[in-house]
Amino acid sequence: MEWSAPGYTEVKQLGSGGSGRVVLAVHDETGVRVAVKYLSEELRRDPEALARFQSEARLLVTLRDPHIATMWEYVQDHDGAAIVMELVNGVSLRALLRENGTTGPEAALTVLKGSLLGLARAHRLRLVHKDYKPENVIVRDDGVSKLVDFGIAVREGATARPEGTPPYMAPELWAGAPASPATDVYAATAVFFECLTGHRPYRSTEPSVLGYQHVYAPIPVQDAPEPVRELLMRGLAKDPADRPRGAEAFVAELEETARAAYGDDWEERGRRRLAGLVALLALLLPVPETPPAQASTSLARTVFRGGHELGRTVARAARHNAVRLAMGAGLAVVVAVAAVFVLASRDRLLPRPIDVAAAAPSDSAGPAELVSPPATPVGATESATPEPAVFPPESTGPAVIVPPTSDGPTPTATRGRAPTPTATRGRTPTPLPARTTRRPTPRVTVTPPTTQPPTTRRLTTSPPTTLPPSTLPPTTLPPSTPAPTPVPATSVAALALGGLTVNEDAVAAATVTIRATGLAPIGASATWAVAGETVHTERLRLSGRTTYTRALSHTLAERPCGRTVTLTVATTPAAPGGARTTTLSVPPCPTTVTGLRVSLDMSPSPGTGAATRVRVTTSGTGEVPVQARFAVNGDTVGTATATLGGRISYSRTFGQGFRTRPCGATLSVTVTAGSEQASARTRVTCPPGVRRVSIARATVNGRGAAVAVVTVSTVNDRPVRLAVTFSAAGRQHTEQLTLSGDTSYTRTLSHAFGELPCGARWAVRAATRPGAAGGGDEASGSTPECPPEEEPSHDPDPSTDPPGSGPPVTPSPRPDEPTTDQPAPGEPG
Template structure:
């Protein structure tokens, strides 16, 4: 025997795979049908597989969305492990495609939209599904769809062993890159393509070839209808960055394209189309559609069981006085259930009663396997509350018969039982009597064994009386909660009603948000004296910071009137949905860095923003601000450096609402020379010119000093001197001329590369004038004039020594 989750009764298996099985079950306490996913016995003893199963349950607790199957609970003991989920009464998208090939464009768009909304909810809490495929999309009877199976979901950005179903795996999974929201967008688009065309975009059965196609092959968008080709090209882009940034963004693009191509009511037509396709596969539904009339609900079945127990107890008592009355109470039966053997049965209606079987009656048949419809008890109003029972072994409806008896009836006589699918009960107050009653069968049921009947004068059928008008004696509203603050939040509560009878009443439920009516429901109730129901409504708009009220009332009115409950929903935590930053440095010689931040948010609540400036990785300044009141912002943060950080890398890192954006830039500073001058220059006797030169720069970058020497306006020589590492320089430059004529102008000129602010500097001078040349003179006879002798002509004769005949000069 396979382990079953305690507190649940298994009805039938609805799916199986390598990791386990999925069954339809009933919660014993409430009678609600659920789907239970059991981990297979093979993997239950594997610690890794068991841990993964638990992890799936944990992440499902955070997923509350109308487009995702709701998680109930996780059960694990020494005998097994199970995840209890909401039962989605529908068929898989794979079954629809297998049966019909395609769904049509509008229905395909509806499936894609619902799936994207479910994926968006997962992405909002940082999860990537990674295994989106038709098998994991369940389409309900109303055309809505839900996403299931998060067995291999991971956190966004996780790099792990590639997992998933190959035909739907995005290119980044084939190349070992991390998973992201774009990974699920790709898989959803593959399924969308399959719904439109009846085949997948890439169909190789060889894994290596299939991977190559996903990574490199062109997108075959031409196979799809022209109006949606743009969506396919976007969703199947090879580069994740080229796909829509999120599932929510893709939904907006989808709706715009759908309205343009198919009109405003495209979604309604698409849902109708899906509902019709599901109807064609009604036999595959976990819970079949109830027949149009009569309708038997779970509450009715529970009420009937209570009535049936009372009737059977009464039958036992009646058997003490007359066995015939007991026989009538048990044999008056009617079938009010689906006779198709392949259709699952209602486990609540099939539950055994607490009362025993009257003496002399045959024992009930053995338990029927889950795939075979079991006995269903219902209440036939025309028979005054007697239970009716269907024969699971026959399609024939056994109806109440006219039973006659007389005092002469022997103990072995067989009462007349008329069996016919269309027979009706005879309510004649005067029954007929016959010693050998005829047996009319059409078809003839097998009655064995035949109970013994003691002679009795007669049995009269009680007359049917009009029940009194049912009134409401009590009304209570409990457990009203609002789960979530964003759009799609679920508001739910539970009401209990008690009545004076089993007649029909109407429950009215009204939902208000900040006093405005957003939804109303009317729920007819009958056939019981007490009802407990859960109410649930998915709020289409975010109720952040608002009061949500549920009011219930009854018709006829309950004592004290309506009941109300209110939940004050806290303010929505504003989520940053987009963050970008651009960095700009002021033009040289400026030293101010400016960071332009663009941010979008999901709400108007305050969002703190921090911008940190760094130079070569070292933080130098932090700027902070709090933005509120809007959903989009542009803000500039700046920092002024004392001096321009030439050649360094300046970066800014912006933090806002859990998101981060960074930018960096390398600061370039063009060389700059403010001034060059020559304070002094001289030309020595040896023809060497020496110049003292001063250079002032705006930074420490290299500068080249060029010095040129001119004589008589012609360049005589030049020198280049490199300068760097300082902002003020003093240097001496010399040059020796080969020949400097007397009376000639010489010049020293200094320039720089880059050009100085004053252009350059020069210093000039002139050599001494040349002495005039001596002209030759003639000798004269005049004795008074003696020629002056050059001492050099007679080195032995001193010019100060007088001649012997010279009388000399007296000082």
Template sequence: MDWSAPGYTEIRQLGTGGSGRVVLAVHDDTGVKVAIKYLAEDLRRDPVALARFQTEARILTTLQDTHIARLWEYVQDSGGAAIVMELVNGVSLRAVMREHGATGPEAALVVLKGSLLGLSRAHQAGVVHRDYKPENVIVREDGESKLVDFGIAVRQGAALRAEGTPPYMAPEMWSGELASPATDVYAATVTFFECLTGHRPYRSTEPSVLGYQHLHAPIPVQDAPEGLHGLLRRGLAKSPSDRPPGALTFVRELEAAALAAYGEDWEERGRRRLAALVALLPLLLPQRAEAPAVPQTGTTLFRTVLDGARRNAKRLTAGVATVAVAGGVAWVALAGQESPPIRPVEALAAAPSTPQPTPGTPAPSLEPTPAPVETSPEVVEPEVSPAIVDPTVTLTPQNRPSARPSTRPSVRPSTRPSVRPSVRPSVKPTVKPPTKPPTKPPTKPPTKPPTKPPIKPPTKPPTKPPTKPPTTPPVTPTPTPIPRTELAALSLAGLAVDESGRATLTLSARATGTAPIAVRLRYAVAGRVVATQNLRLRGATAYTRALSRDLGDHPCGRRVTVTATSPGWSATARLILPRCPTRVTGLRAVVTIGEGGALGGTVTVRTSGTDAVDLAAELRLDGEAIAERAEALRGETAYRVELSRVLRQRPCGRVVSLVARAGGESASARAQVTCPAEVRSVTILRAGLDAEGGFSGVVTVSATTVQPVRLIVAYQIGGETVHTEAFELAGETAYSRQISHQRRSVPCGSTWAIVATTDPAAAGGAARVDGKTGGCVE
């Protein structure tokens, strides 16, 4: 029988594969539905596969975003390993496209934007997903999407072998280079292309052919709507440097392209379209309308005992530590701002944790003995300590308590003799004589009428009570009191805050037993609590937990305080952060093309502070620098820098680009110089028609620019066009073309003409030469 995570009841299986299975389950104590990803048993015995599974859970603890499925818990013991995830009530993007084909451009843009926002959060944490594809995007009933499955995600810059799904792997992955955020941007754009067209840009069943296509084949933008060609070229660029440097930059480009192509309401229409497509797949939804599943009970004795112990103890908390306990249970949870599907300690504080004593009988004390505070003299807030039941106790059907265990016997022998008589006297005879004689007299009268009833009651109750109470009271099973587990030590160490504003530290604790102990942590910035976390320690007597928490905006120059409290104990760690350096929060480049040969560009920079930021900008023509600008920006938080260059002649058809770098960020823009084509004149020289029916002549064209010009020559006989030919002229301002056409026969005495026109039209109009053949001879 498959191992299941303690504390959850499985409803049904959602999917299965070589690495394990995913099930829909419900949290026993709160009734919240979750999705549980189980690692396959053969992989759990593989140290490399198990380490990767743990790494996936560890990465998810650092990612909190509305576009990423949240981790609730990581559970591991000798029976198995599981990741407990937020249940996203939706279907995979793959299922949507398999059923409906292309989603439409606006819906595809919504999917791409949501995915890029989720990838952006991962990139900010230094994580590259490496396996973005339609199977890993879940579209909810409201049209929103969430990113799942970080099974092969890596830290940016990690030198690992290339992995992924071949149709979505970026060119650098095929050539053995390192994965970067641009790698995820490429995979997201491939999926975007598939949503737009119903098929992937490159299709081959042969890996070597597929790899060559990703590395060298042209981007098939002609299959997609015209307004999105630029977006596809950027996201599917062969070189990572030609793609947007990160998902957030690509989001800004996406919004601009969507606004230009589909108007301001594109996102709302796209979300409604996705919601409608998901609504047509009700049977694929995890929480579809159906009869509630009957939970399976009695799967194992351990599961039964654990559930009973949890119901008696009511000690579930909102978060647990990230560590594996050898031979026991490893419990990992992400305690976010939103409550995970575990009942928090505050909700249990008011509930009675022990049986109420009978009046007159002193109740046993369960309050812990106060212990000295190890790391901080701060006052500990009083908390109600619920009763703790060791979940490892094995109970049999004969001695399993039906209610909470009590620390006092349920039956006390009586100390008073009983005053009630052992036989209760009757006030009436047990047989009542008839009130009247029978209607028919007996044939023979009784020889002697009865003088008393058949049963004689006692004349009086016993006057002497029993001399002593019963020697043996009724036997009632009495639960054995469970020893109280208390903290013996609590400390915090190693507090640090990274560049993203995430606090990390280590909690150490010692306990007098292995029963659960609740510890609550408060994260404060400048005296204001910004986050809380609840831990549940159990299964050992010594604990070391690596903790991580997002503090929101980076607390530059402020004091960060983390406080851990448990009944009778408190520990505090403090850190004063230095002032943050000025960061570039926005960088944008725009190319401008003026009249004649005037070229220019504008760079806008936004910063987080007023300290100096170095800016370098370069204006290029066909890749060659024609203007440069380098300076240190300081004193403001918003800057505008312009570059310009005036050429003697307009560079028609050439590409102007602007590249800017500031504070580790980069931005670029490009545009092609266009020139209106102008034709001064078109002329026909030496035109004629010989006796054998052959046309001949020379056409000259004079233009003002080198832009392409189209020349069309028509041959006419008797006023009817018998042949037309065209010439493509480009790269010069003067052209000369020899023209000719041969007819089989021309009637005698016929009129003929040669007409030459251009596109765009010449200033003097079309050129025409005509004549007449000789008359007929009789």
């Protein structure tokens, strides 16, 4: 026989694995259905595994959130260890995906938002879940999802061994880096991707390949709908600094995207879609839906359907006595007696609340395991709070059970008076309405191993008082007995509200007092509204007393900073003057920065300006100072400041100019917004560029000697290639050289063609690589024309001419002296 937690009766097994099993059980004294997570016997004998299991229990005590399955109790003795959890009547997100493939965008956004809100509660306590996956998300039959299994959760920044489910592990976990809230954001986005597309972002079955894909592979956003691709890029960013810093910051981006893409009622449609998918898997629900109990009365018999055993006993007694009565008034008396007896017994048969023992949080983590969350048992009052009800004392009536509110001794229920409550460690219990089936309050009870069987009593309740069937004696009345006088109908004489508060965890609470004129049932509805918009309604059914005091509470989606919270209570029948309303104006909350994103860009070369884009999300609309500090190679070169206010989401751009482009340097920016800081950096690249190239002078003489003077202006000192091509009389030659280290160059290039014919055309062309902004340059000309031929002349006889009387002699030019000097275009000859 496997060990089971004392005080709980196992109904069926919900799941099992290497670390243990999860069962559906019933709490013996209250009848509340719960999920019990048992640690396997092998792991229980391992001190490290047992310590992790205990740590998970301690951690869960601190996580009280509508989007996280609540832990009721931890039980341990020398035979076993168990965590008693809230039983969520739903199916895992994995089952929905396995059956349907995808959920659709609105349903996927709804699941992501619910999960992020649950993760946000953990992140506010500096805890990282580390194992978010579809198996750990339970979707209820109303479309609301809850997060379970914090078995390997760790403190933010804690160094721990790489753990998690590989298809959803963030790149930093594969690299062995510490986990952060951004790690959970990555996993939640990966599951969001799977809900949209029907497959995981990266699907390799080889661990080393899968790890490489998470760290280096591009994000396959093309598989997802276009409106949510930016969300996927943000949540699946490789660098944790490029993701939202936590779940709470990501929620604001999600809601903005969802409203823009799918309208203001996207979340309502998403929940309807999820509820429909769960309905298709109704056979997988831990607790099938059952019809409520009904009662009907005919002239000859009273029939109780779905009631408890006492009701059937009374019905049989009534039918037995009716045989000996005449038809008419006598039968009516018997039926009336039976009905009164059942109503009087109902309060005594209500389950009693469970006592409380708080547990301190721990830094260590427990093993991962799937826990299915719970449904409200049939007949329970609608309420959003799992805390036990607190009933006011009366001089006569059923026993009053007040849960303890501190770590002190557990009070024992007494008939006729209530024990005095004490202060809770950092929390005030929130009671339920009178007819609510009370759920256990979280506690941790550890019984040290002993040689004798454990005798731990965890529940402090008074046993129900059940009268035997003989309590209702046979009644024989003569036919002439007159009918009983009709009892006046019960009405509401007074209705009052008080004590409306909203605490730091966005829990609104108030007290309602109702005075009735009789013991018959009356109804009440409590409606919560924020800034005039209804956010929650719960209904109460009260009977058996003339005065009722109930503590009402509701956990709001967020703290309503600077807005009004209103509670309206109406009764049936109506109270004199109608419904009552109480309003609380919540003061503005201190504005804090919840998200900060920074990007940095340098203008394309040869530009000299830089710009940083800053995106800020805040918790309120108060002013937030922002400063952007620019630096080159770590040295500050400029600062820009601004003050933001009036909104909760901002986008600002700050610029920085430079005299010259800081080629090859590292440009960085550090942005401080409120108490948050983020940075970005980039390497300034400077590709070579040429502004202008020109030929300042070019000549070719008659002997074929060519000379060109070329100037080049560049955008930076990066190397450029200069090519100068000489051509003349069908012959061509190119000179090439590299220019670098400056931004202005002048070079003289030459080439010898040899003898050229008279009047031959020549040209010089200069070009660069990369090309100049205006292209290359060219100069051209021709060699001198040949001189005309002279007429022959008769020279006089030199013997008759006197010396020195002949024609002048012109010396021949030197070989290196040009015969033609053609100026470049634009130069004087």
